[in-house]
Amino acid sequence: MQRTLVLDCNDKVNESVKICGWVQTRRDHGKIAFLDILDRSGVLQVVCSGEQVKDLGPQDVVCVEGKVASRPPKLINPNLPTGKVELQAEKIEIVSKAEELPFDMGGKELDLQLPTLLDFRGLTLRHPKIKEIFKVQEVVIDAFRESLKKKDFTEFQSPVIIPQAAEGGSEVFEIKYFEHKAYLAQSPQFYKQIMVGVFERVFTVNKTLRAEPSVTTRHLTEATTLDAEFGFIDSWLDVMEMAEYSIKYILERVEKETSPILTSYNTSIPKVPETIPHIKLREAQEIIFKRTGRDNRKEPDLEPEDEREICRWALEEKESDLIFITHYPVSKRPFYTFEDESDPGYTLSFDLLGRGTEWMTGGQRINDVKLLTEKASARGVDIKKSELYLQAFKYGMPPEGGFSFGSERIVMHILGLSNVREASLFPRDMERVDIRLSSLK
Amino acid sequence: MQRTLVLDCNDKVNESVKICGWVQTRRDHGKIAFLDILDRSGVLQVVCSGEQVKDLGPQDVVCVEGKVASRPPKLINPNLPTGKVELQAEKIEIVSKAEELPFDMGGKELDLQLPTLLDFRGLTLRHPKIKEIFKVQEVVIDAFRESLKKKDFTEFQSPVIIPQAAEGGSEVFEIKYFEHKAYLAQSPQFYKQIMVGVFERVFTVNKTLRAEPSVTTRHLTEATTLDAEFGFIDSWLDVMEMAEYSIKYILERVEKETSPILTSYNTSIPKVPETIPHIKLREAQEIIFKRTGRDNRKEPDLEPEDEREICRWALEEKESDLIFITHYPVSKRPFYTFEDESDPGYTLSFDLLGRGTEWMTGGQRINDVKLLTEKASARGVDIKKSELYLQAFKYGMPPEGGFSFGSERIVMHILGLSNVREASLFPRDMERVDIRLSSLK
Numbered sequence: 001m002q003r004t005l006v007l008d009c010n011d012k013v014n015e016s017v018k019i020c021g022w023v024q025t026r027r028d029h030g031k032i033a034f035l036d037i038l039d040r041s042g043v044l045q046v047v048c049s050g051e052q053v054k055d056l057g058p059q060d061v062v063c064v065e066g067k068v069a070s071r072p073p074k075l076i077n078p079n080l081p082t083g084k085v086e087l088q089a090e091k092i093e094i095v096s097k098a099e100e101l102p103f104d105m106g107g108k109e110l111d112l113q114l115p116t117l118l119d120f121r122g123l124t125l126r127h128p129k130i131k132e133i134f135k136v137q138e139v140v141i142d143a144f145r146e147s148l149k150k151k152d153f154t155e156f157q158s159p160v161i162i163p164q165a166a167e168g169g170s171e172v173f174e175i176k177y178f179e180h181k182a183y184l185a186q187s188p189q190f191y192k193q194i195m196v197g198v199f200e201r202v203f204t205v206n207k208t209l210r211a212e213p214s215v216t217t218r219h220l221t222e223a224t225t226l227d228a229e230f231g232f233i234d235s236w237l238d239v240m241e242m243a244e245y246s247i248k249y250i251l252e253r254v255e256k257e258t259s260p261i262l263t264s265y266n267t268s269i270p271k272v273p274e275t276i277p278h279i280k281l282r283e284a285q286e287i288i289f290k291r292t293g294r295d296n297r298k299e300p301d302l303e304p305e306d307e308r309e310i311c312r313w314a315l316e317e318k319e320s321d322l323i324f325i326t327h328y329p330v331s332k333r334p335f336y337t338f339e340d341e342s343d344p345g346y347t348l349s350f351d352l353l354g355r356g357t358e359w360m361t362g363g364q365r366i367n368d369v370k371l372l373t374e375k376a377s378a379r380g381v382d383i384k385k386s387e388l389y390l391q392a393f394k395y396g397m398p399p400e401g402g403f404s405f406g407s408e409r410i411v412m413h414i415l416g417l418s419n420v421r422e423a424s425l426f427p428r429d430m431e432r433v434d435i436r437l438s439s440l441k
Numbered sequence: 442m443q444r445t446l447v448l449d450c451n452d453k454v455n456e457s458v459k460i461c462g463w464v465q466t467r468r469d470h471g472k473i474a475f476l477d478i479l480d481r482s483g484v485l486q487v488v489c490s491g492e493q494v495k496d497l498g499p500q501d502v503v504c505v506e507g508k509v510a511s512r513p514p515k516l517i518n519p520n521l522p523t524g525k526v527e528l529q530a531e532k533i534e535i536v537s538k539a540e541e542l543p544f545d546m547g548g549k550e551l552d553l554q555l556p557t558l559l560d561f562r563g564l565t566l567r568h569p570k571i572k573e574i575f576k577v578q579e580v581v582i583d584a585f586r587e588s589l590k591k592k593d594f595t596e597f598q599s600p601v602i603i604p605q606a607a608e609g610g611s612e613v614f615e616i617k618y619f620e621h622k623a624y625l626a627q628s629p630q631f632y633k634q635i636m637v638g639v640f641e642r643v644f645t646v647n648k649t650l651r652a653e654p655s656v657t658t659r660h661l662t663e664a665t666t667l668d669a670e671f672g673f674i675d676s677w678l679d680v681m682e683m684a685e686y687s688i689k690y691i692l693e694r695v696e697k698e699t700s701p702i703l704t705s706y707n708t709s710i711p712k713v714p715e716t717i718p719h720i721k722l723r724e725a726q727e728i729i730f731k732r733t734g735r736d737n738r739k740e741p742d743l744e745p746e747d748e749r750e751i752c753r754w755a756l757e758e759k760e761s762d763l764i765f766i767t768h769y770p771v772s773k774r775p776f777y778t779f780e781d782e783s784d785p786g787y788t789l790s791f792d793l794l795g796r797g798t799e800w801m802t803g804g805q806r807i808n809d810v811k812l813l814t815e816k817a818s819a820r821g822v823d824i825k826k827s828e829l830y831l832q833a834f835k836y837g838m839p840p841e842g843g844f845s846f847g848s849e850r851i852v853m854h855i856l857g858l859s860n861v862r863e864a865s866l867f868p869r870d871m872e873r874v875d876i877r878l879s880s881l882k
Contacts, residue, residue: 003673020673022638022837039673040593040641059837096808098837122832125639134639138596152481155579157665157848159867160601160625160648161614163874163881173602175625176615177662178652178871180878184601184616191867197463198566198575200481207601207648211619221618224598232444232461232480367537388867388875391563396463396500396539407598426600426632426829430619433604434829437621440604 001065007041009085012068019044019087020063020095022126023056025106035089037064038128044082045071048089058105059098059126065091114419121426121434132261133423137224137411139257140250141205144226144407147249151242153228154199158188158206164385171211173221184209187404192229193336193365194392196400201230208406215430217419218357220408222428229402236338236348236364239401240324243352243362244276246403247322254414265415270321270354277314278324278350284310300332308356322359326350335375335383338364338401352405354413362403369393442506448482450526453509460485460528461504461536463567464497466547476530478505479569485523486512489530499546500539500567506532555860562867562875573702574864578665578852580698581691582646585667585848588690592683594669595640599629599647605826612652614662625650628845630775633670634806635833637841642671649847656871658860659798661849663869670843677779677789677805680842681765684793684803685717687844688763695855706856711762711795718755719765719791725751741773749797763800767791776820777813779805779842793846795854803844810834 004017021039033053035046046064056062066089077083102120103112110117110127117124124130145155162185165172173184185191188206195202204227212219228246233239251269255262262268279287285297288309296306302325314323327346330339337347349363366372372393376383383390408423421427431437445458462480474494476487487505497503507530518524543561544553551558551568558565565571586596603626606613614625626632629647636643645668653660669687674680692710696703703709720728726738729750737747743766755764768787771780778788790804807813813834817824824831849864862868872878 020839040595061837061839095839096837099835101836119828120832122635122638122829123836125635126836131639134597135595137598141598142596154481154576155583156575156866157578157582157648159663159869161650161663161869161874163876163878174617176617177874177878178654180881182874194563194566195866197563198572205646207598209601213619222600222602386875387560388563391561394540395542395564395567396502396537398461398502398536425597425636428600428602433602433618433623434827435604437604437618440621 003063005041006037006039006044006082009044009068009087010082013070013085014068016065016067016090017087018063018065019046021061023058023060023062023098024128025058026053026056028053035062035064037062037087042081043128045077045086046089047086048092052089052092055094056092057098058101059123060094061096061098063093063095064089114421115436118421118427118432119436125425129264130422132258132264133411133415133417134425136254136258136261136415137407137423139254140407140410140414141224141226143250143253144246145203145205146253147246148201148203148228151201151245153201153203153230154195156192156195156199156202156204158185158191158204158227160185160207160209164382171213173209173211186210187225188227189334189336189404190386190389192227192402193397193400194388196229196231197392197395197397200232200398201228203228205407213430217421218409220406220420220424220427220429223409223424224407225404226407227402227404229400231398231400233364233399233401236350236401239362239364239403240278240326240350243350243360243403244324247352247360247405248272250410251414262415267414267416269414271315271319272322273318273320276322276324276352277318277320278326280327280346281325281329282327284325287313300329302353304357307353307358311353311356314353322352322354324350324352333363335379335381336365336372338366348401355416357413359410359413360403360405362401364399364401367393367397367399369397444504446482447478447480447485447523450485450509450528451523454511454526455508457506457508457531458528459504459506460487462502464499464501464503464539465569466499467494467497469494476503476505478503478528483522484569486518486527487530488527489533493530493533496535497533498539499542500564501535502537502539504534504536505530555862556877559862559868559873560877566866570705571863573699573705574852574856574858575866577695577699577702577856578848578864580695581848581851581855582665582667584691584694585687586644586646587694588687589642589644589669592642592686594642594644594671595636597633597636597640597643597645599626599632599645599668601626601648601650605823612654614650614652627651628666629668630777630845631827631830633668633843634777634838634841635829637670637672638833638836638838641673641839642669644669646848654871658862659850661847661861661865661868661870664850664865665848666845667848668843668845670841672839672841674805674840674842677791677842680803680805680844681719681767681791684791684801684844685765688793688801688846689713691851692855703856708855708857710855712756712760713763714759714761717763717765717793718759718761719767721768721787722766722770723768725766728754741770743794745798748794748799752794752797755794763793763795765791765793774804776816776822776824777806779807789842796857798854800851800854801844801846803842805840805842808834808838808840810838 001018021037024036024038027034208225352360411423442459462478465477465479468475649666793801852864
């Protein structure tokens, strides 16, 4: 018999079908037992005899033949897409027997400490509540691509292996590359700028690798990063507008396509007004000082408590869960960041904050090759080694800018997860690459 | 004045517009000169006075204001999307002046040796004939994703950093990972199999890194690979069918969306009959022996000349540019490959050959954890170290399989490029990572 997906059983009442999937739960009621069988389309209740299920346990892969029946009105489950039907099992075949699970996977929540959640990642990812996180990630990434394709952006593939740790910073992984050393890209920044010279508007979804020497709830050594860059901007405001357009587009699709997931995480997408408010860093610091008395007005950046406070302000005063902070000081931004001529010492750059923390970063870049070289050199960056990057600016580059954000962080913030590791399928950090590195010693 | 894209000038005859882009070519005819200006939408002819263009050269970024005019019938260029119009320049502003180019970029072809093409990649990618290659790559990757989304596949992000060189083989890059060693993933194989346990059907577009110790026309150390894997197959034929569906879908979209590029490369998409033919490796060797007298019937694989010969046969006898070769010997396939019970010693695996060379590989995998462990151990693969992978099989895994191919190779084969490096934006090999590694010494 041909396999039927469990969701399609809704249309097969009184018909005989065969479904195949994983046993999610088994509930025994004496002579009768219920199985929840899960396949890629959803989950279905199967009614069996106690005898039929006696050898069955969670995560067993089975095929069940039987007749689809309507549930009695009192037993309809309105929260389940297949909640009006059930399958009366006639024949159950065990396709792949699972070993006994190390913990209960049958509850609505998977109540495990993070290390256990990750030690058993090959299993825990199967829990419905866990896998939902990665359906949201899928939508975020796909919506990012779609938003920019609609604006004439070309998708390109940025390399992971790079010849020099050009952007500076010690947090770069070194590779043994035949007889040489090479490095892993911390961002596709230089390459997306080169590609502006080729396609004018480009984006890339790329792995970025950072040797973060600290174990925080926000940092991964490997992330999937969403990057856009485009030329012929009239001003840096064009860049912020495009970033705003893209993030709104993403949030709309997340709301439309994953609203049951948002509900199960007891959250909703961020509240965004017609236009996301934007204020300069110094204005933000002034507001924070007035509201809290905490005087960080001379600081070059916002500390975590400042980020939370300015987000509270944005929600109270601007009815927005998101806010752009602009004009970070030159010293706090990479060498290629464009300085505001009308506000010397400060850059035409922005961070997007949401619900108390950073979501995204972007800005206008220096497109004049002479100035770019000077700024690099003043920061001790040996940009002459990045020949292809320099070529892009030597041979005609319009005013341009772009933005960047990590898919894991966005998903973490949308769902309100407490640790970014939960938003990475296979999180890597100082202490873990699938397994705990300490176990390798 | 607001910028108009050059393609939109078609609808603006007799109107004043401002266009912005790169000077592609300049043709002087005494008092009159012509510029071809290129932006993301295309290229437009601009008519100027000799005086207006005297300081202009190729790759200069300019904005030109003027009036759009219809071309006289005799001067219409039917091969150019803007061939019926031109812009009468009134004002030309230089936005970014390019240095003198190291070679002529104005011809239809960019006639450079590969090393020069790559030494100046920041510039040469701008040549229309070169950038077209990456429009094809964009379509290939996007069509791959689209084809599988339509079949209920979930996109996931596979990691680049891995804890062990688990699949075996010496061609793996080693990273310094804090106090430990880690490695770069040669393929997402283990992870996509784990993900079958989560979403049943998955795909990933991923960087794969291989320390290829040879400099051939077919090998890169970094590639963008397209991988799919799915469970609940009835047999390995389901895997081959899905691979066939996906590759046909890709080729159809390439034909539909990039046909001017195929024309400029003097090629067309491969001829494919209703069903792509498939034969066992031993059948292929028999055919080759009969046709050429070359007796490789005892060999475990096809050598390059065999691949070409069997493709000639497929075209002559089956009217197909593509052919599946199946049943490679167990010894030539990875340990997880499923053995054909009815043909012991041979695997339920396939390669797709096209136009004389390999395009894709795939097959059914062993889903029984005991057998998988035995097979790994017999090959000297310490699979116990790949804990998450083993978990996926310990806790219930249906019959499953998948396929994989490199986007650069597919593009190379579609366009008939002679070297895979031409199909990589920033190709990496033993000798080059952007710059020639020998220059680092």
